[in-house]
Amino acid sequence: MATKTATKPPYSVNENSSGEVAHREHHNCPTADGQQERDWSKLREDANLATENEHNTTLLQGIKLYPKAVAWSLVVSLAIIMDGYDTALMGSLFGFPAFQRKYGHQIPDSSKYTLTAQWQMALGMATPVGNVVGVILNGHLTDKFGHKPVLHGGLIALIGLIFIQFFAQNVQVLFVGQLLCGIPWGMFTTLAPAFSSEIAPLILRSYLETWVVCCWGIGQFFSYAVLFSLNDWDSQWAYRIPFAIQWLWPVIILPLAAFCPESPWWLVRKGRYEMAERSVVRLSSAKSKEIAAENAKKAVALMIETDKLEKETTKDTSFLACFKGHDLWRTEIACFTWGSQIFTGFVVQSYAAYFFQQAGLSPSDSFKMTLCMGGIHLLCNLASAALTGNYGRRPLYLWGNLALALIIMVVGFLAFGPLNSAFGYATSAVYLLWFAVWCLTMGPLPYIINAEVSSTRLRSKTIALARGTYLVLNIINSVVSPYILNPQNANWRGKSGLLTSGLTVVSLMWAYFRLPETGNRTFEELGILFAEKNITARKFSKAVIYREGEVVRVTGPHKSDN
DSSP: OOOOOOSOOOOOOOOOTTTOSSSBSSSSSTTTTOOOOOHHHHHHHHHHHHHHHHOOHHHHHHHHHHHHHHHHHHHHHHHHHHHHHHHHHHHHHHHHHHHHHSSSSSSSSSOEEEHHHHHHHHHHHHHHHHHHHHHHHHHHHHHHHHHHHHHHHHHHHHHHHHHHHHHHSSHHHHHHHHHHHHHHHHHHHHHHHHHHHHOOOGGGGGHHHHHHHHHHHHHHHHHHHHHHHHHOSSSHHHHHHHHHHHHHHHHHHHHTTOOOOOHHHHHHHHOOOHHHHHHHHHHHOSSSSHHHHHHHHHHHHHHHHHHHHHHHHHHOOOOOGGTTHHHHHHHHHHHHHHHHHHHHHTTTTTTHHHHHHHTTTHHHHHHHHHHHHHHHHHHHHHHHHHHHHOOOOHHHHHHHHHHHHHHHHHHHHHHTTTOOOHHHHHEEEHHHHHHHHHHHHTHHHHHHHHHSSSGGHHHHHHHHHHHHHHHHHHHHHHHHHHHHTTTTTTTTTHHHHHHHHHHHHHHHHHHHOOOOTTTOOOHHHHHHHHHHHHHOOOGGOOOEEEEEEEEEEEEOOOOOGG
């Protein structure tokens, strides 16, 4: 449902009773310490104009006005490719004979080698555990030092850590390498979406967040392509080359990121308003320096007002603050939406190749199916940008979950048929349809919603908690899935789709009552709506925000109207 915009000037933070303002600038009224305060009425006027501009800017205008913001978002998001690449890499290397000889042991009475189940699980869990550490670190480091230094530090550290993987002489050292590399990869998975949301104008937010997901898909597809080209190699280079390719991305991103501007929102939170204005100017391409400077003043004025609003309701900026007041609802939404990526793909997605084999396909055909999935992932993620931009987050989430529940249920019922290639291909075809819908909806939506739903002061920490929730659930999924699919254990095969369908229904029911529409709202407007106790999630899109003098009014359906 389209969001209604206010016919009167949007909300501005009120002055206190004495007319004093906490924010200082280097022009206008002098203060005791030699600095000067921006005229508050002018700041409010600039913020109102900035909000109006945000709502009136079209997609093409946004790209034309902020091409540099688009470019820098694309560059920083490239760091996500490394996480997607490694996610697909390690599990596939377990099947390479050269890798098995190097890090496994010989099977008794056989010339073949294999890794023990314990080490397979340990290597598979090393990166997710490192990711958990990384997302928590990023929540602290980004708030203190900014996005740019943390990105640089992570990339430099990663260049050194990849040496551990490349030269690992035993499985224990390889495990340490995977664990340590997982830390910067985890930092990147939370840094990129937060940075993209803070440099993008309102109209471009969903598109740039979708690009973050596309980078993850590019990494997976690139990994599949590399592994496919080395599938017949029997030397040590069959696994060393895939490790070495990981050096490519830091070498590309680091020189580019050296010229990247810092997030203006982070600069505002630190009180560096003039630097924030310069950062906005660097992100825009106005026809003249005067116009660029004027637009930057308005944009930063809106950031200052939003920051002041959040300071009035959120004094603390620790992880604990994410669970207080209305920030608790924001954290719930962030964690549940990202966790729902696991619910809606439980068992059937993480072990796709194994799932195809259990459905009746040959190992060769199963690998081809996973390669096909890489292409579907990339294409559907690109297509999803148009859907989220035109139809909103909540409708896509609800309809997407409904479609996913029904499609994967069909996969579950097909598993009751005979185990042969015909049923295997039928199951795989329906599965690919399910995967396409997942990539159009549940693949990108958590990234977009997480970038919007948190307060700007707690964004890095909220995203860290949400990503941490995803990683913990993913670890559980990775441990449970083999037992559900393995013929020597539960042997559910395609019937596991029925379990996935049930979990998807849980996600659907939660979203109906708890997930608001966050699209087409500035961060200030979202803060007002979350603080308004009488507006339910289902009525967010109908709420209208405006000011009458110094009074803020939110009109629209309230709880009593439901």
